[in-house]
Amino acid sequence: MDQPISSIPLVIIGGGPAGYTAAIYAARAGLDPVLYQGPNPGGQLTITGEVENYPGYKNGITGPAMMEDFQAQAERFGAIIKAGTITKVDFNTYPRRLTLDNGVTILAQAVIIAAGASAKWLGLPAEKKLYGKGVSACAICDGFFFKDKNVVVVGGGDTAAEESLYLANLCHKVHLLVRKDHMRASKIMQERVFKKANIQVWFQTEVKDIIGQEAVEAIEVIHATAITHIEAAGLFVAIGHQPNTLPFLPYIHVDHQGYIQTKPGTTQTNIPGVFAAGDIQDPHYRQAVTAAGTGCMAALDAERFLQQPHGHLQNAHNH
The missing domain is CATH 3.50.50.60 (FAD/NAD(P)-binding domain)
Known part of the structure; x- marks a missing residue:
């Protein structure tokens, strides 16, 4: 088991439109974000054929190609994109402790959860x-x-x-x-x-x-x-979606369907410095463009959070 050495300013969990947009904004703000792509890099868009309703692609684009564009744009500004899935978190300590699927633990001063949702299937x-x-x-x-x-x-x-x-x-x-x-x-x-x-x-x-x-x-x-x-x-x-919130429970407050609850008008969760963006907190719209919008909001919220002193969080337990 690797011991965490130093903490990363911002970790973004999930490589879909929300995660990549957050990475673009955070990287341009000089936050050196590290993004973990999760089990399905590109998110739900990688199982979508043509995307014709995302602004800017006038001839349409396939979901996977669009996500490659998002990733390349984030990397161009210095975001570090890594394969790997966060399987466990400890939000009782600060910096926040995240455990990867390979057992490695990382520490993050701020976290953006953009792990998405999965459509429920019939199983045929x-x-x-x-x-x-x-x-x-x-x-x-x-x-x-x-x-x-x-x-x-x-x-x-x-x-x-x-x-x-x-x-x-x-x-x-x-x-x-x-x-x-x-x-x-x-x-x-x-x-x-x-x-x-x-x-x-x-x-x-x-x-x-x-x-x-x-x-x-x-x-x-x-x-x-x-x-x-x-x-x-x-x-x-159309038998529903399942938000991928399991690794973040019981710390993060979710609604009766399992979607992360954010403070209205923000991407803030109930844990200071932990933000949520994209389909994991959106049971209503579930579009690439709305996910990207909340990714931008989360990066701006995280940037504001990281500018403040956090001594009071070092030994505080959040319940």
């Missing part, structure tokens, strides 16, 4: 195989590619209702598959769904398989007890 083998070839977890990202086609949305909550309504404006027909005999979505969202002529809601329906070799062609479902096929070019899984 065909889902992985056809990801980006008709299977998606984001209607706003990918709906455009299914213009005038039939699509299937899976889920019964507000996310599924929102995705269905969004897709209904683009697609010929939307089949919404709900596992139970009722929807969990709010009343107003349900009413909108039922009013929309080209959304068909299937209750007591589960996906059995996704049919197609190179692209999604149909969805095999169990409806009540019968097995049936729904012809569709796209499958949108």
